[in-house]
Amino acid sequence: xxxxxxxxxxxxxxxxxxxxxxxxxxxxxxxxxxxxxxxxxxxxxxxxxxxxxxxxxxxxxxxxxxxxxxxxxxxxxxxxxxxxxxxxxxxxxxxxxxxxxxxxxxxxxxxxxxxxxxxxxxxxxxxxxxxxxxxxxxxxxxxxxxxxxxxxxxxxxxxxxxxxxxxxxxxxxxxxxxxxxxxxxxxxxxxxxxxxxxxxxxxxxxxxxxxxxxxxxxxxxxxxxxxxxxxxxxxxxxxxxxxxxxxxxxxxxxxxxxxxxxxxx
Amino acid sequence: xxxxxxxxxxxxxxxxxxxxxxxxxxxxxxxxxxxxxxxxxxxxxxxxxxxxxxxxxxxxxxxxxxxxxxxxxxxxxxxxxxxxxxxxxxxxxxxxxxxxxxxxxxxxxxxxxxxxxxxxxxxxxxxxxxxxxxxxxxxxxxxxxxxxxxxxxxxxxxxxxxxxxxxxxxxxxxxxxxxxxxxxxxxxxxxxxxxxxxxxxxxxxxxxxxxxxxxxxxxxxxxxxxxxxxxxxxxxxxxxxxxxxxxxxxxxxxxxxxxxxxxxxxxxxxxxxx
Numbered sequence: 385x386x387x388x389x390x391x392x393x394x395x396x397x398x399x400x401x402x403x404x405x406x407x408x409x410x411x412x413x414x415x416x417x418x419x420x421x422x423x424x425x426x427x428x429x430x431x432x433x434x435x436x437x438x439x440x441x442x443x444x445x446x447x448x449x450x451x452x453x454x455x456x457x458x459x460x461x462x463x464x465x466x467x468x469x470x471x472x473x474x475x476x477x478x479x480x481x482x483x484x485x486x487x488x489x490x491x492x493x494x495x496x497x498x499x500x501x502x503x504x505x506x507x508x509x510x511x512x513x514x515x516x517x518x519x520x521x522x523x524x525x526x527x528x529x530x531x532x533x534x535x536x537x538x539x540x541x542x543x544x545x546x547x548x549x550x551x552x553x554x555x556x557x558x559x560x561x562x563x564x565x566x567x568x569x570x571x572x573x574x575x576x577x578x579x580x581x582x583x584x585x586x587x588x589x590x591x592x593x594x595x596x597x598x599x600x601x602x603x604x605x606x607x608x609x610x611x612x613x614x615x616x617x618x619x620x621x622x623x624x625x626x627x628x629x630x631x632x633x634x635x636x637x638x639x640x641x642x643x644x645x646x647x648x649x
Numbered sequence: 650x651x652x653x654x655x656x657x658x659x660x661x662x663x664x665x666x667x668x669x670x671x672x673x674x675x676x677x678x679x680x681x682x683x684x685x686x687x688x689x690x691x692x693x694x695x696x697x698x699x700x701x702x703x704x705x706x707x708x709x710x711x712x713x714x715x716x717x718x719x720x721x722x723x724x725x726x727x728x729x730x731x732x733x734x735x736x737x738x739x740x741x742x743x744x745x746x747x748x749x750x751x752x753x754x755x756x757x758x759x760x761x762x763x764x765x766x767x768x769x770x771x772x773x774x775x776x777x778x779x780x781x782x783x784x785x786x787x788x789x790x791x792x793x794x795x796x797x798x799x800x801x802x803x804x805x806x807x808x809x810x811x812x813x814x815x816x817x818x819x820x821x822x823x824x825x826x827x828x829x830x831x832x833x834x835x836x837x838x839x840x841x842x843x844x845x846x847x848x849x850x851x852x853x854x855x856x857x858x859x860x861x862x863x864x865x866x867x868x869x870x871x872x873x874x875x876x877x878x879x880x881x882x883x884x885x886x887x888x889x890x891x892x893x894x895x896x897x898x899x900x901x902x903x904x905x906x907x908x909x910x911x912x913x914x915x916x917x918x919x920x921x922x923x
Contacts, residue, residue, distance in 0.1 A: 443813075446817055447817070448813050448816060448817060470817065472813075472814065472817055474810045474813070474814070475810075476810060478808065478810040478811055478814060480811065480829075480832065481914040481915070482832045482833075482835065482913075482914045482915075483832075483914075491814075491818075491828070492818050494824075494828070495815065495818035495819065495820045495824055495828075496818055496819070522913050522914050523914070524914060542818075
């Protein structure tokens with residue numbers, strides 16, 4: 385039997401949402417009194433049913449959406465404007481279909497006006513996600529999993545401190561998803577980034593995360609925090625272990641309780 | 650044995666399909682020309698009523714000096730009108746996209762210009778403008794709207810996530826336009842160009858006809874009108890044939906351009922190999 389591990393020593397948060405609320409123009413309250421502190425180096429997952437505001441929370445961290453109430457606090461003093469700090473991976477690969485993979489990965493450097501060592505950085509970024517041979521391919525020539533790898537390479541090319549991922553693997557088949565889960569964990573360990581990951585999959589969240597925030601729907605609030613104490617590296621053996629199953633049951637129970645608390649789905 | 654046809658067999662079928670696409674229309678053309686020649690021959694129709702196909706070709710040969718000059722005049726007008734329509738349509742669409750106020754102020758007039766029949770505008774233009782300019786203006790008026798409408802649609806059909814991505818990296822307005830909106834609009838712009846190419850030819854022809862005998866110009870449409878007055882029916886047919894050929898060449902040239910620009914990434918230009 386496993387017990388929830390104690391929270392790791394509180395390192396200073398990279399970014400914190402304090403009492404954040406978001407009400408959309410049509411009156412839908414997506415988030416209300418949402419508190420979240422993202423700690424340096426952790427793999428944090430927001431887990432909740434669709435419509436619980438987890439994507440909205442991620443967009444607010446990214447500065448793509450402004451909170452209606454509350455504040456976003458960055459540890460290094462309002463660095464939200466420093467776009468280099470953040471990499472964002474969308475639900476879809478979101479590649480420019482008219483540009484090669486290399487040009488897609490180069491885009492953030494272009495937009496930020498970063499220096500001319502670009503081609504080395506692009507090569508390195510593609511190498512990291514296993515797309516070294518595909519720099520000159522066009523997105524339509526790639527499989528769904530490879531497009532998502534290109535999207536991750538693009539998010540990493542600016543070497544951001546914080547990587548935000550909005551259900552990036554939701555549209556992929558299970559085999560591809562498992563492989564990308566594994567590769568993402570290796571990348572996270574190798575690069576020492578802080579990751580905030582959004583998913584509605586209990587299994588994915590447990591496999592990946594060092595900490596899971598379970599959210600209630602309508603309005604989105606923090607329901608429960610689970611610290612997944614299983615050591616990294618985690619591999620396919622972990623995915624079939626009794627320990628993993630126990631964690632999944634715990635997360636699944638928390639999710640069910642959160643949904644019972646919220647409005648009927 | 651697999652259910653799929655062998656590669657050889659499939660290739661053979663593809664080749665057959667491609668041949669059919671060329672040979673069938675050519676066959677239809679041959680049949681129509683043959684029927685035309687037969688009718689003229691059997692009923693002994695005089696050439697000033699309906700010339701046979703052979704007579705038309707002979708006239709094209711004998712009048713080539715005159716007709717080719719006219720062809721060049723009409724083509725130059727058409728291409729100038731098309732180029733101005735492309736530049737004007739895209740520029741105006743970009744302007745509309747950047748400023749709501751400008752769009753609200755000007756868009757209704759673009760529509761009015763489009764829905765008023767060009768045949769009715771041409772005589773007016775001929776009063777106020779020197780003839781070559783009036784002809785060019787007609788070609789421009791009919792051709793620019795499809796470019797404007799398509800480009801406007803294209804500029805506003807950008808993927809929302811991509812727009813967010815550009816915002817995330819603090820892209821300037823110019824970068825969003827140049828690196829995101831214009832490339833995303835490219836298939837739409839090319840579609841508008843295909844329509845505009847044919848329309849600019851129509852505009853040029855309409856204006857030349859409207860200028861009629863008063864015109865000092867000597868485009869193909871002017872030749873048709875002039876030959877009509879002189880009952881030189883074979884020359885009318887020859888000029889019509891050239892106009893039609895010019896339209897076909899313009900269409901295929903623009904289709905080829907569209908294919909070359911889009912073939913690496915857009916669904917419309919992909920080979921149907923599945």
